[in-house]
Amino acid sequence: MTVVLGIETSCDETGVGLVRGGVLLGDALSSSMSEHARFGGVVPEIAARAHVSALVPCVRAALDDAGLTLHDVEAVAVTAGPGLATALHVGVAAAKAYAQVLGVPLYAVHHLAGHAAADTLAHGDLPARSVVLIVSGGHTSLLLVRDLVRDPVIHLSDTMDDAAGEAFDKVARILNLPYPGGPAIDRAARDGDPAAVPFPRPLTGPNDPVLGFSFSGLKTAVARHVEAAEAAGQDLWVPDVAASFQEAVADTLTRKAIAACRTHDVETLVVVGGVAANSRVRALAEERCTEAGIELRVPPPRLCTDNGAMIAAVGDLLVRAGARSSEPHLSVSPSVELDWAQLDPAAEAEQHVA
Template sequence: MIIIGFESSCDETGVALVCTERGLLAHALHSQIAMHREYGGVVPELASRDHIRRILPLTRAVLNQAGLPMERIDAVAYTAGPGLAGALLVGASVAQAFAWARGLPAIPIHHLEGHLLSPLLATPRPEFPFVALLVSGGHTQIMRVGGVGDYELLGETLDDAAGEAFDKSAKLLGLGYPGGPALSKLAQEGDAGRYELPRPMLHSRDLDFSFSGLKTAVLTRLRAIEKESGALDDAQRADLAAATESAIVDVLAAKAIKAVKQTGLKRLVVAGGVGANRHLRKQLIEAAARLKCEVFFPPLDLCTDNGAMIAFAAAMRVNAGLAALDSAGHAFTVRPRWDLEDICGPAAAPA
């Protein structure tokens, strides 16, 4: 079965083709970073309008890349949530129209399930069960993944996500949008030991996170430096960026390894945009080696939001018998807020 997947939950438009037997056939992605940079963050209305402009050209590009006619497609998948309501509606509308026109089933996919399963697109791929550290701009969670549709929440952030901590700290340092990658790039030039920053909830007994206080600590340190020596020079800015990255990564890595120990599992999967961070990857690989467990990451080009993870999640659900393949009705809705645990077990259209 060949499935076309549409992703439009925020500021990336993604389209991909996946075969349930052969895996990823083709994918294309458009990022809106250049457009939103002028405003210092994602503008929902502009994001929705840009999805409208991009989604059909990307669809044609993916079909041409795979060398497949439209008639070869057997099912349509789309991100139904969570995300920006207007942006989600673009992808859902196009997917449902495509499915209705061709008489195909349409499969609504949870955005975070797409991220959780995306490391299975890499080689080697992890086997179930595994611990998953899901870190993105809007989510920071630790899950026990027993299989497709079998997800148990072990811990999550109580306030800001790790990605938000990166972005907000980067803004304080005067870095451009998107802040997270800019901070990480600058951190490579700095000395993380020059400034001491807190590691929130590092030693708590649970697997939860808290990052809102870290931004305040960065601001306090920044003001102290400016009071002492005036404006930040390049070296101070790089050192504070390195200290910030180190604080965030230390907490993420410690909690992920703690989850591995508590569950007794020997496989750790990292997914989401922050999973591309070099410091986090290095620290987790080293810690996993000491524990004699395996750690897996999605391909770097599939760490951010993309259509491949949505089409692939749909293919996994089809193979597991969890996808409704009825092509009779095409009424739909989207869910800007949607708990991942709601989709455990047989799939149902979001209500």
């Protein structure tokens, strides 16, 4: 079995993981989140500089965690997109250097495929057909996934505007909660009543697309509620607003995910991405999947947020599938859509022919 080194630098986390035969051997993570907090969001140049400082130490830490040396690495996988261009360039440049020095193949990986593959490290290979709900700061998508690295990924829906994680960040700012908004709202909601404020469930009307997502209007509804309370001189109980907003997001996400499974006759739902770490999203998904007789797979929280292990997992799947390695002159693709797990024109052309 091949030891695959995975490198993830698409945003503000520097992640490194080592996977062999579907087993996570070791990993390390460094976040520059605290450096972005005062700006209320990620600053690309700050993220890129943090990756430059953290990447080599993370590689060493992951190797130590696995009890391996650099010379045990037999393949390198790296996030080549989507993400922040400056941040992606750091990871890709490092991956090229490691692959060249070690004389091993290099695989350019789609970031969102990494999120889907993260679940394989916790629960084994994905079934022949599954619906994958990816919910993160930049993406909210429902995907029909067959073989993750051999078949094209079919998009059932993508958010029309704000992603769910983006809405969490914006609502947290409205409520004067710290960045990042997801964990802050989750914490605040523990002391709140999820039924206190009847926030709308976006795109759930009879004439709306059944699988469509849109969270901008929900964010605006929270802002209007807060403005109305302040104008009336009323005390605002933040936990109630946080819990009600979180409930609206979780209700919408899980309702549409179950609908996708039923529409496409799929028996397994996989929920991944940073928002999959949210306690209410996880609980409601479990409750509704149980009611519907659908198997639910959600990685542990540490594998939901960006990490190097998930990229190594895709590389491992590509190696085991006998995929062609990426070209050494590969570049980054900051806004690429998820059609194939591997991001390389030559490799994609070969997959289409196959």
